[in-house]
Amino acid sequence: MGTVMEAPMSNQDKAPAGVLALFDDVDSLLDACRRMRDAGYTRWEAHAPFPVHGLDKAAGIKPTVLPWIVLVCGLTGTGCAMLMQWWMNAHDYKYLISGKPFFSVPANVPVAFEMTILFASFAAFFGMLALNRFPRWSNPLFRMPEFRRVTADRFAIVVDPADPKFHAGAAFLGEIGAKQVLPVPADPSPAKFPVWVHMVGSLVTMAALIPVALIIRAHYVTSPNPPIHVVPDMDFQWKDKAQTSNPTFADGRAMRKAVAGTVSVDADVDPNLLSYQSGKSTMVDATGTTYRTDFPLPVTKELLALGEMKFGVYCAPCHGGSGYGDGPVHQRAMALETAGWIPPVNFHAETSLALSTGRLYDSIVNGVRGNMQSYASQLPTAEERWAVVAFIRALQRSQNASTSDLPQGMQPKEIK
């Protein structure tokens, strides 16, 4: 570990790790490089404190393969990103967000682009490190005080002992202008890691695996214990649930009674208006329920206009403007072939024509099991609900009219 521990140089018996020649300026370095190259030296390096323009040519350095590595990795990034987005959003976990397609190239371009750049940058950085055999913290050169200025303001050529012409190197370097030629002492540090490094390394690795193993185990093993709430979020809230006791109150009841004098929202509404099961006239339908068949309030033009407006807002989307059960929601469901879709009621079917006014009111207030939600909150007053019922009646009349419905004097005459 040349950088780390300045071990005493007690390795005179080992063969030198190379020969170092120092130069004072960049021109003499370039000149020496050309002459080294032309003299047929193959295993040597020129060192400089900055990228020297023209050194590649002078030292005969071939272009690096790095661009190709980067290109391949970049395209891999694009591919991975597209595959990931498709798999996550269009395959493994499909969910619809604001009507966007599950997989749509325009929306997936930004992430694909960023991943391309990320992969390519990693390739450029780590590729450069790998090609340069970095990190390499131990280097015989780092032990030479003469080499230290080569990263600041001096230049050097180092010949490797593996070069076939190594034996002549020192002399040749002197000839071609080196200011100083020195042998590079061999690295005295042992080639292998000490045993304790291996020991500690294995122990740390094993310790690091324990949490992973626990997580994997938890994935497959069931436990009767409640889960650990590292962050409780809103799992445990200070609130009283229904039918529980709370010692704060004298009567010990957690649920409080209404304060004296509270008036119900329905309090001053004529009960007749809210009643849909009893009225002036009633009938018993097929399910055995009694419904009223009349209206608790006078059916006026204004009431019908109100009903038309409310019907258009709340009912027409499913039931259709004319009440045929063909509203846009239904059509959309048909177009999408939604599984389990129950078509909205057609008000002009025979069964619908037979429905009592009370039954229609009931549907509005309580919904229809499984098909239609309650519209009580959308139509909060009894007038509005009865207005819709009246409008449905009017619709039914309009679509199922006979000539006898026309006013007196307007009936068509029979053609003879």
Next chain:
Amino acid sequence: MSSHSSHGAVDLGAVQAPGFEAGRKLSLVAAVVGLAGALGLAAVQEGGWRHLQFAWLFGTMFFVTLGFGGLFFVLLQYITRAGWSVVVRRIAEHVMSTLPMVTLLLLPLVILAMMGNGDLFTWANLDKIRDHHPEELHLYEHKAAYLNGTFFLIRFAIYVAIWMAMARYFKSGSLAQDQDGDPVRTLRMQRVAAPCTLLFALSITFAAVDFMMSLDAPWFSTIFGVYVFAGSFLAFMSFLGLMTQRFENKGYLRGLVTPEHYHDIGKLMFAFVFFWSYIAFSQFVLYWYADIPEETLWFRHRIEGPFKDVSLVLLFGHIFIPFLGLLSRHVKRNRFGLKFWAIWLLVMQAVDLFWLIMPNYDSHHLHWPVLELLCLLSAGGVFTFFFLGSAANHALTPVKDPRLAESLAFENI
């Protein structure tokens, strides 16, 4: 790269352009033949006169945008005090000097709009809108303060005046320097170039709005000027690479232009392939994502129906293929490689303009663009006539530019 090569090294014989008499004659013939062919075809075709207006706009805009690119290139070199480009800057100066002349080819269209002909510029005839698209009338009426014949003519005159003034100033300054070699001229032009760039940006933005965006008057996009600029500069760089090679093949600029210059031209082409893609994608994705009908309609005309194919050509031909093609430095330094991609990208600029303009004529049918090509030929003839006329009898490179030595010696890393 200081001074180790003096101006004396430039062989004046290799840079002095001839009169280009034959070329200018030929280009005039092309202009006349193109125009005659287009008029003839328009006369026999049903609705031909309307089609001709669109085709004429398309053909002319191609060369107008080349001029935009040339003008910007010259301004950019002065602003950034660039050294590498001096050798090829004169070619840009000649392209720039065609801009006012070629723009004048649009005058008939402007006059038609002034006379209330709504064939091309639908906003010119509000009665027609009232009859056919009453639902859009309020938009047209709102925009009439800007989109009206008189103001259109005034703006047109302003554009031509601005471009003519800038082109003349920079060209004459550069030519005068050929004579006296006075470095103060360079300094003066550097100073003037900065405010000129501002003027350039505003003028081409509004010109792009007027001549191309307003064809679909209800539609709008704030990035449109940048989009047109990106395409223009890309087309110009391609043209510059092509033209430099052409002059070199003819024996000019020999020994002055090196692979290093082509490499830089190629790099700018590559950069603007990316920049154009970026701008085009930004414009598309913002409208696609928000999905507001009045904004997406413009794209619907182009990505549904027959123009879908044109859109796909742009997607692959203007983005992916040239991006990969120009990635390598070897391609940029290779004569054939650069020429191939330069021609390719010029074709793509034409396709892009076709895609911008022609769906407004008829987005439901796509024919062989014969009329369009005839108009392109005609406008190209006019462009070439003025280009060669500008180049004739002058040096093809600024021989006494103070940075010429730097340009000649320049090397890429």
Next chain:
Amino acid sequence: MTDTAIKGVPAEDDPRHRVPLAKPGTTLTSITDIVAGIPERRATPKAWYVAFAIALTLLGTLGAMIAYLLFTGVGVWGNNNPVFWGWPIVNFVFWVGIGHAGTLISAILFLTRQNWRTGVNRFAEAMTIFAVACAAIFPGIHIGRVWLAFYLFPLPNQMQMWPNFRSPLLWDVFAVGTYATVSLLFWYMGMVPDLATLRDRSVHKVRRFAYGLLSLGWTGSGREWSRFEKAYLILAGLATPLVLSVHSVVSFDFAVSQLPGWHTTIFPPYFVAGAVFSGFAMVVSLMVPARQFFGLKDLITINHLEVMNKIILVTGTMVGYAYAMEFFIAWYSGNPYERFAFVNRAFGPYYWAYWTMVSCNVISPQIFWFKKARRSIPIMMVVAVFVNIGMWFERFVITVTSLSRDFLPSSWGYFRPTAIDMLTFAGSFGLFFTLFLLFCRFLPMVAMAEVRTMVPEGKPSHGHGHGGSHE
């Protein structure tokens, strides 16, 4: 050609020469001594400790504010109906924008051979990384339940859900994440040769070990340089589109929506120009004191600062162009909501923010049309600070005016920040300056290896006359 100076023209403007960027007389040795000398100083200057104490205090404020936020909830901020995106996103965009100058200088200016960048790139890159770190805090704490922040990433989780890749907010995670990573790689890689210089100069064992570890065994051999330069070129090529994409994706957060004032196509390039603008302003405002304080005036000259001021002028004017286009198209579109949004910006309840933005961003840099102003230290400091204020207000105007008054007048509101908002933002400067001061103290502030190539000693004379060369 005679070399007599042109009358009234300073040498650096003479088109016949390129003057050396560093001060004449600078040598390989002096560059190393100046730059490496800063981290090698035995006694840390007192002023540094003072600055560091202030920065740490602010950093502590940030920590306290975040802790308070976490224990109490996002209600401590001014974010409320209808402005749910208040200061956190404004601060996020502000800091990300600041983080654009570094990569622009190291990548785009490298590709366009703007050699002056060598003096300032290391500094600006460091600033980039610290600014992105500050930016990353805000979306992180804005999500409310920060312990679930890993939902932002496509990681397998106990709910077996994946993030929504059709959302621009997720694009942002990828864009900012990639940007932070690539900037860090770029910065670190560029620093490796300089760290080797520090390693070889250090006397102290601990320093030698630390710099030795970080410099990865760099020896400066021809092959190392060749691969290094190729990797640097490639990273520059990758970082250039990346730097465009990052602020574009940030702009998508706003622009893909349908909100008037946000949904406009010029947003991506406009945000990028604004980001570069604010980044350069920040570089100038930090560079001026740093070069003074650390004795870097020979390497970072007034010429460097002048060029940066020119870029501030150019990008500021681009931003002005975007403001103008937005206004024109808001009118031209005929969309009443869009028109209202812009009139409301200028004359609505936030008019003060709008006009602060316009005067700081568009008007104040116009003084840089004058050479004297570009070379004046006090003027450039004032403008740089103005620009930073203006760019913060730009994000504030965009975010708050559009949200506070959208389609339904009945839901309009007026945003007011709380003290916590303000202290959190102030605290983020603490993080920025803490990191920055550590950088100044312990790492090479100027890219020595690159500056060496800019002095005469670093340029090989074209040795065609030398024997044995036949290229």
